[in-house]
Amino acid sequence: MLTGEEIAGELGRTFGGFEAAGLPPGTDWVRGKVRDIIRLPGELIISTTDRISAFDRVLGELPFKGEILNTLSLHWFALTGDILPNHILESLSPRTVRVRRCRVLPVEVVVRGYLSGSAWRDYEAGREISGLRLPPGLKENQKLPQPLITPSTKEDQGHDRPLSVEEILRTGLVEGKVWAQVERAALALFERGTRELAPRNLLLADTKYEFGLYQGELILADEIHTPDSSRFWFADSYPGLFEASRPPQGIDKEYLRRWLMEAGFMGNGPVPFIPPEVWIETARRYLQAYELLTGGPFIPHGAGKEEEAAVLRAAL
Numbered sequence: 632m633l634t635g636e637e638i639a640g641e642l643g644r645t646f647g648g649f650e651a652a653g654l655p656p657g658t659d660w661v662r663g664k665v666r667d668i669i670r671l672p673g674e675l676i677i678s679t680t681d682r683i684s685a686f687d688r689v690l691g692e693l694p695f696k697g698e699i700l701n702t703l704s705l706h707w708f709a710l711t712g713d714i715l716p717n718h719i720l721e722s723l724s725p726r727t728v729r730v731r732r733c734r735v736l737p738v739e740v741v742v743r744g745y746l747s748g749s750a751w752r753d754y755e756a757g758r759e760i761s762g763l764r765l766p767p768g769l770k771e772n773q774k775l776p777q778p779l780i781t782p783s784t785k786e787d788q789g790h791d792r793p794l795s796v797e798e799i800l801r802t803g804l805v806e807g808k809v810w811a812q813v814e815r816a817a818l819a820l821f822e823r824g825t826r827e828l829a830p831r832n833l834l835l836a837d838t839k840y841e842f843g844l845y846q847g848e849l850i851l852a853d854e855i856h857t858p859d860s861s862r863f864w865f866a867d868s869y870p871g872l873f874e875a876s877r878p879p880q881g882i883d884k885e886y887l888r889r890w891l892m893e894a895g896f897m898g899n900g901p902v903p904f905i906p907p908e909v910w911i912e913t914a915r916r917y918l919q920a921y922e923l924l925t926g927g928p929f930i931p932h933g934a935g936k937e938e939e940a941a942v943l944r945a946a947l
C-alpha cells in the first residue's frame with residue numbers, strides 16, 4: 632500500500648471538481664456533494680471527485696478518493712449485474728463514467744444486517760425503525776435475525792428522515808409494484824455483498840442503494856458497496872468486541888467522523904481545521920478499504936486535471 636509520505640505528496644494534487652477541468656461554456660452540469668455530473672439527453676457523465684463529506688457537509692478533498700470510490704463501484708456493479716441491471720454504460724477515466732440517466736426513486740434504500748448507527752439510536756429511544764418494531768432486549772451492533780430494509784428520504788438539504796414502507800406506498804413516493812421489486816433486489820444485493828466479503832474477513836454491516844427507473848425498468852444507480860455508502864466490519868474481531876459491548880473495528884468513514892466529533896463538529900457551524908495527518912490517515916483508510924474489499928492492490932492512476940478535462944471534452 633502507498634506510504635504516508637506518498638499520500639502526503641498528493642495532498643495538493645486532488646481533483647475538486649469541474650471548475651478545475653475547464654469544461655466548454657454552456658455545458659449543462661450539476662454538483663452533488665461528492666460527484667460532478669454532466670447532463671446529456673438520456674445520459675449522464677458522472678465524475679467522482681476527491682471531495683469528502685461527513686455529517687452531510689463537504690469538508691475538503693482527499694487524495695485518491697474519487698478513483699477509489701468509482702473503481703470500487705465498478706467492481707461491485709460487475710459482480711451484481713445478474714441481480715439487476717445497473718446504470719453503467721462506459722468507463723471514461725478512473726473517476727468518470729457514462730451512465731444511463733434515470734429517474735432516481737426519491738427513497739434511500741438502506742439495508743442493515745446489524746443494529747447500529749441511527750437504527751440503534753431509534754431502537755434505544757423506543758422508537759420504530761423506519762416503521763419497524765423490533766423485539767426488546769437487543770444490544771447495540773447485534774446481528775439482526777435477517778437483513779432489514781430501513782428506507783429514508785433523499786433530502787436535498789440536511790439529514791435524511793426515516794420512512795416507513797406504509798408511508799412510501801400511501802404517499803405514492805414509489806408505486807407498489809416497483810417497491811416490491813426494489814425490496815427483492817436490495818436484499819439480493821446485500822446478500823451478494825455479504826457472501827463476497829465473507830472470505831475477506833469482512834462483514835457488510837449496512838449499506839445504502841439508490842434505484843431508478845430507466846425506460847420503465849428498475850435499475851441500480853449511483854454507487855454500490857463503497858466506504859461512503861456502507862459500513863464494513865472485520866469479521867474476526869466482531870464477536871469479542873460485541874460481547875465486550877465495544878464498537879466493532881471497521882474500515883469506513885468512522886475514523887474521520889470520530890475525529891470531527893472530538894473536535895466538537897457534528898455538521899453545524901464552521902468546519903474545524905483538519906490537520907494534514909488526519910487527511911493522510913483518512914486517505915490511508917480509503918486505500919485500505921479498496922485493497923481489503925477487492926483483494927487487489929490499488930494502483931493510483933493519478934490522472935491530472937488536464938487529463939481529466941481532455942477526457943470530459945472528448946466525451947461531450
Ligand SMILES: Nc1ncnc2c1ncn2[C@@H]1O[C@H](COP(=O)(O)OP(=O)(O)OP(=O)(O)O)[C@@H](O)[C@H]1O
Binds near residue numbers: 662668733
Ligand atoms: N443513473 C443516474 N441517473 C440520474 N441520477 C443519478 C444517477 N446515478 C446517480 N444519480 C444522482 O446523482 C447524484 C450523485 O451525486 P452525489 O453522490 O455527489 O450526491 P449526494 O451528495 O449523495 O446527494 P445530493 O444529490 O443531495 O447532492 C445523486 O443525487 C444521485 O441520486
Ligand SMILES: [Mg+2]
Binds near residue numbers: 853
Ligand atoms: Mg451520493
